[in-house]
Amino acid sequence: MISKNDIKLIRSLSQKKFRDETGLFVAEGDKIVDEALHSKFEVVNVYRKDEIGEDAMSRVTNLSSPSPSLALIKKPSLPSESDIEKIISTKPLALALDSLRDPGNVGTIIRLADWFGIDVIFASHDTVDIFNPKVVQATMGAIFRIKFIYCDLDTVIDSFNSLRMKIYGTFLDGDTIYNKDLDSSGLIIMGSESNGISDAIASKITDRLFIPPYPLGAETSESLNVAIATAITCSEFRRR
Amino acid sequence: MISKNDIKLIRSLSQKKFRDETGLFVAEGDKIVDEALHSKFEVVNVYRKDEIGEDAMSRVTNLSSPSPSLALIKKPSLPSESDIEKIISTKPLALALDSLRDPGNVGTIIRLADWFGIDVIFASHDTVDIFNPKVVQATMGAIFRIKFIYCDLDTVIDSFNSLRMKIYGTFLDGDTIYNKDLDSSGLIIMGSESNGISDAIASKITDRLFIPPYPLGAETSESLNVAIATAITCSEFRRR
Structure with missing residues (x-):
């Protein structure tokens, strides 16, 4: 009943x-x-x-x-600042979502992060709420395994930086991801669907990555969907 | 007005x-x-x-x-059977969608295929109509550059086969895609969101691929979203 x-x-x-x-x-x-x-x-x-x-x-x-x-x-209780510091001190490979608004994209990213053993996702406060039913459905259950932390991305970036981990981001003028040495820990920042990575955060990125179109220089779509770019990036970090 | x-x-x-x-x-x-x-x-x-x-x-x-x-x-006019034969005779790298129903997934796949220079997409007749507004929006304009052909996938597979091109598909028991030699032409088959590749078509696949989770054998999501799997597969075919 x-x-x-x-x-x-x-x-x-x-x-x-x-x-x-x-x-x-x-x-x-x-x-x-x-x-x-x-x-x-x-x-x-x-x-x-x-x-x-x-x-x-x-x-x-x-x-x-x-x-x-x-x-x-x-809903689980929010992690404290010291919880967050503790997580970062384990030197994880983590994702950071900068103002992602589309529930389907964020749910899909949680699902694929889980697949690739990326257990921590940081997100700016203006990223869509992951308890939105559309996000929950798109995760296909991965939402129950991943640590998803809303926070000030600036602070998190500084913490990764102070532990000498790299800050990665994808840009149209970055270095081809296929030829880069990618560390097994660090922070991978993904920018919003419409505006990409915000300027303030872009200035803190140490390694600018680029997923090249084929053939290079071809007249194609201007960009990739953010969940698609995240998938290819995570796959590159984890491929052996 | x-x-x-x-x-x-x-x-x-x-x-x-x-x-x-x-x-x-x-x-x-x-x-x-x-x-x-x-x-x-x-x-x-x-x-x-x-x-x-x-x-x-x-x-x-x-x-x-x-x-x-x-x-x-x-809407553009439908290609004739001889048009289709002509396209296959150029030995392209092409995608084939087996009963994909989600408009967002199909639109996203068209956009990423365009990015990776995969100009031809075949689809079973029960795949969602690409002129559905949700598909059109998700392609972000790539719909105007890609050849999208509804057809009997069996016939198309046989044509690729008779020209000695490989038929690729992703399966949970396939060979790790990162270690496979992938040809620059052939047909990559992607299965439906709920049922994967249908049995009749699976039997015709020559090269079974697998995108491994990290670490291998980890308890993760059971599978990847089909657009995500397509993205990683296309990236692997095109990476140098």
């Missing part, structure tokens, strides 16, 4: 305001719900279509057709 | 049925409209917000906010 109040609550969670107020978010689909149940996240409740009925499910779903299952999940 | 009939026509083109009936499709945004005007496609009309007004534009747009410009464009 599902109460009217539960339906109202779940529907409200498509808005960030109510996710922030309640500290809850929603994940849909058997696979993602199953991953939530086997994760460190606290699952408050699971609703299944064969228990609450197709009608109730279609009222709470964020998808075009009602899912077989939906979980109500607690 | 824009007439009531034009508004009705443009709105109808969000549906495949009406795109097929009229032979027209829509592209939005200054960049894409500009690319259409400089392409071989026949642009029937361009509507600009500062000419027809914000109100009219918001009635015809497929986007969340009205674009500065929108073009009404003729």
Whole structure:
């Protein structure tokens, strides 16, 4: 069974305001719900279509057709500054997202980062909320394995820098990524869909990378989608 | 100015049925409209917000906010069987999409294929219509440069095979792509979001590829998004 109040609550969670107020978010689909149940996240409740009925499910779903299952999940607590310093001190290979706004792109990036063993993603405060249902769905469950940290990117960059790790970013005038020596730790910055990496952050990048079109100098698309560029970059860092 | 009939026509083109009936499709945004005007496609009309007004534009747009410009464009004529044979006889590196349904994925794949100089994309008849507005937008203009051919994939595979070109596909039990010799011509088959490559087509693949997670054997996402897998695969074929 599902109460009217539960339906109202779940529907409200498509808005960030109510996710922030309640500290809850929603994940849909058997696979993602199953991953939530086997994760460190606290699952408050699971609703299944064969228990609450197709009608109730279609009222709470964020998808075009009602899912077989939906979980109500607690957002994890935010890491403190000392938590962040601790993470950086392990010298990870990490991603940093500079003002990414598209939920599908961010969800896809979380999924591929998980694939490539990049367990930490930093993001500027104006990056889309990862508990947005569209992000959660696009991660296909990877959201429950990755550390995703909203922060001041400047501070994080300085911390990586002070530990002598490199700061990488992709630019149209960078060095061809295929020929670069890429370290096994460092920070890879990905810029926003419309504006790329912001100037203030670009000035702190130590290694400018470029994914060349084929053939070099061909008249092609002006750029690659940010999730696509992230995928190729992560693959290059991890290929042996 | 824009007439009531034009508004009705443009709105109808969000549906495949009406795109097929009229032979027209829509592209939005200054960049894409500009690319259409400089392409071989026949642009029937361009509507600009500062000419027809914000109100009219918001009635015809497929986007969340009205674009500065929108073009009404003729769909190109379908290639004949002999056209297709001719294209294959040039021994290209080509993609083949097996039942891809997500417009964003297909649009993103067209954009990245263009970047990597892969000028021909074959697709099974049940792949999403590329003149769907969501596909057109995601290509960012690459749709005007790429040959996209709906066809029977079986026949195309046989043609590549008879010219002794390889048929590539990605599988979870394939050979690590980083260590494979990849030819500069051939057919790369990408499977559907939910089911992967269909069995009938999988049996015709000569070279099974695998994008390994890092570290190998790690507990990660079960798979990569199909546009992401396509990007890494194309990058590997083109990297020098």
